[in-house]
Amino acid sequence: MTTTLEPTERHVTEFGAAPLMLFHYPFCPHSRFVRLVLAEIGLKPRLIEEKPWERRKEFLRLNPAGTTPVMVEEGIPPIPGADIIGEYLDETRGCGMHDRRLLPKDASGRLEVRRLSDWFNRKCFEEVTSILLTEKILKRYMRGGGAPDPQSIRVASANIRCHLAYVGWLSRTRNWLAGDRLSYADLAAAAHLSCADYLGDVPWSQNEDAKSWYARVKSRPSFRQILADRLPSMAPSPTYMDLDF
Amino acid sequence: MTTTLEPTERHVTEFGAAPLMLFHYPFCPHSRFVRLVLAEIGLKPRLIEEKPWERRKEFLRLNPAGTTPVMVEEGIPPIPGADIIGEYLDETRGCGMHDRRLLPKDASGRLEVRRLSDWFNRKCFEEVTSILLTEKILKRYMRGGGAPDPQSIRVASANIRCHLAYVGWLSRTRNWLAGDRLSYADLAAAAHLSCADYLGDVPWSQNEDAKSWYARVKSRPSFRQILADRLPSMAPSPTYMDLDF
Numbered sequence: 001m002t003t004t005l006e007p008t009e010r011h012v013t014e015f016g017a018a019p020l021m022l023f024h025y026p027f028c029p030h031s032r033f034v035r036l037v038l039a040e041i042g043l044k045p046r047l048i049e050e051k052p053w054e055r056r057k058e059f060l061r062l063n064p065a066g067t068t069p070v071m072v073e074e075g076i077p078p079i080p081g082a083d084i085i086g087e088y089l090d091e092t093r094g095c096g097m098h099d100r101r102l103l104p105k106d107a108s109g110r111l112e113v114r115r116l117s118d119w120f121n122r123k124c125f126e127e128v129t130s131i132l133l134t135e136k137i138l139k140r141y142m143r144g145g146g147a148p149d150p151q152s153i154r155v156a157s158a159n160i161r162c163h164l165a166y167v168g169w170l171s172r173t174r175n176w177l178a179g180d181r182l183s184y185a186d187l188a189a190a191a192h193l194s195c196a197d198y199l200g201d202v203p204w205s206q207n208e209d210a211k212s213w214y215a216r217v218k219s220r221p222s223f224r225q226i227l228a229d230r231l232p233s234m235a236p237s238p239t240y241m242d243l244d245f
Numbered sequence: 246m247t248t249t250l251e252p253t254e255r256h257v258t259e260f261g262a263a264p265l266m267l268f269h270y271p272f273c274p275h276s277r278f279v280r281l282v283l284a285e286i287g288l289k290p291r292l293i294e295e296k297p298w299e300r301r302k303e304f305l306r307l308n309p310a311g312t313t314p315v316m317v318e319e320g321i322p323p324i325p326g327a328d329i330i331g332e333y334l335d336e337t338r339g340c341g342m343h344d345r346r347l348l349p350k351d352a353s354g355r356l357e358v359r360r361l362s363d364w365f366n367r368k369c370f371e372e373v374t375s376i377l378l379t380e381k382i383l384k385r386y387m388r389g390g391g392a393p394d395p396q397s398i399r400v401a402s403a404n405i406r407c408h409l410a411y412v413g414w415l416s417r418t419r420n421w422l423a424g425d426r427l428s429y430a431d432l433a434a435a436a437h438l439s440c441a442d443y444l445g446d447v448p449w450s451q452n453e454d455a456k457s458w459y460a461r462v463k464s465r466p467s468f469r470q471i472l473a474d475r476l477p478s479m480a481p482s483p484t485y486m487d488l489d490f
């Protein structure tokens with residue numbers, strides 16, 4: 001579960017002693033990606049919930065772009081964004097992960113993991129998750145957010161089928177999405193699909209390969225925190241927590 | 246200057262022997278960023294012009310996302326996207342660059358360069374260059390592209406002032422944008438501003454610090470190729486090539 005706190009400067013001061021802090025929004029897929037990565041590495045950050053649309057002054061000081069996630073580690077500047085946090089964690093913790101390293105050592109492996117992570121963290125975000133989040137979540141909780149746009153939701157629903165088919169194809173032809181081992185690519189794809197899944201927007205029945213890959217990721221201990229996330233007055237889809245969906 | 250070829254599969258076959266190829270679009274800022282990086286490293290790729298909106302089948306095979314740039318180097322899979330190419334080039338050529346390395350060695354330095362590169366390659370792209378390119382260039386050359394939307398252009402023109410002010414502030418408080426040395430951050434910012442500059446859309450008179458930083462980047466030998474780019478039947482702004490603008 002995430003820690004919800006009053007958005008004041010107290011965060012930084014109060015948690016100054018915490019070795020690792022993550023400013024995140026529970027339904028931001030890029031934040032979920034980083035939470036999964038940290039859990040797979042075995043790191044337990046202090047989680048601080050941030051609502052990026054509030055544009056809190058103290059948060060903008062950590063990341064002028066105003067986006068989640070931002071990781072704060074003692075002795076170095078705040079680290080903004082899923083990609084940059086991923087590179088930093090690989091550079092500082094990757095070697096110690098040995099054969100569980102989430103970004104492989106060899107050049108071809110690194111390329112494929114980065115290509116697919118970017119595919120999900122950027123392309124799938126633009127075409128699917130950012131639309132669903134804006135229309136179904138942010139508009140509900142932002143003051144003056146307006147009504148959801150059914151046309152945009154239809155576009156995202158059509159797009160998610162292509163991304164699901166790609167996940168299915170990758171997991172059918174490889175063990176994990178980018179190759180033999182679990183990598184950033186799996187965690188990025190699962191982070192985005194899990195946000196859509198909470199809303200009941202993943203047509204799992206359309207692709208058995210994708211579904212069986214997701215069941216494997218979902219049953220990892222690192223995923224438990226994600227399955228425990230809840231939106232106020234919006235229950236998850238009936239199978240969100242179900243490991244045998 | 247860039248090499249323009251018929252968009253056929255001949256590219257890959259014909260240039261199979263070239264040690265390094267870059268599929269790029271001359272007015273794609275991410276392609277310009279990679280061309281600048283390669284020139285700073287001292288690498289001379291075979292440049293192949295690609296019009297991403299044509300969605301050429303052979304190009305989609307190199308990068309299913311269909312976006313430029315894509316770098317092809319013998320023995321490894323095609324490398325898509327400015328960020329991933331940047332990481333790859335640092336990993337394979339960074340050490341040999343010594344104190345001219347474009348992504349510093351220390352953790353804090355790497356963070357700041359990555360943060361700013363991302364700021365320009367993503368945020369400035371979304372808020373400024375992608376709008377200007379779509380409205381003023383792509384709509385002109387794409388079949389059925391439609392008329393430019395003046396409202397979108399006004400938004401981009403307002404946004405560029407903020408990015409210019411940020412560049413000005415960074416270059417006033419540091420030697421180069423991310424610190425003491427030229428880095429990916431400078432090349433990313435300059436790649437985006439140079440596209441807007443071709444169109445005459447950078448209000449240089451608003452910020453002397455940004456202007457003087459850009460004059461320094463523009464006078465580097467790596468920049469010559471960018472200043473030689475031309476769009477058919479659309480001349481550059483009067484000062485585009487002028488080093489003393």
